[in-house]
Amino acid sequence: MRARRLPAVLVPLALAAAVACTNSSSADSVASPTGPASAPPTQTTDVSIVPGEWTYEYLGVKASFDWKEGSAPTLHVNNGSDNAVGAPTVYIVTKDQRHVDGKADGSAPLDPGQSGDYTITFPNGLTVNDLGLVVLTLGDVNWGALGPKVVQH
16 A cells, blocks of 8 residues: 555656646746837046046045156045055056055054055156056055046036
């Protein structure tokens, strides 16, 4: 008698599985578009890059780096995050792909809400014309590249 109960249970399960595999629903099919696709609207905006200025913003930390011909490079960092960050500085990657560390005079870790302005020094002979990429570091953490400052007219 026990042998007859096993097929009685397995046969309905197998049939249910077979039906489920062969039935398709409208949710499985791909809907075709109802009309031709159109491009999203665009708008032209007049902008310009400010020579010698770079900016950064991420997770509440804002930074700006200025280095113009004839003036010392400066870094401003505002820690608007909820956490302390390491001592700010920058390094640059030159146009000829050299990594050059900057030294931020008086740099110290910043608690939430603190900010600091730092004069950056680079090894002798490096000029603003050598600059290719500016990268923000907070302590030992690389926070990423600063972008050129863009203004809208």
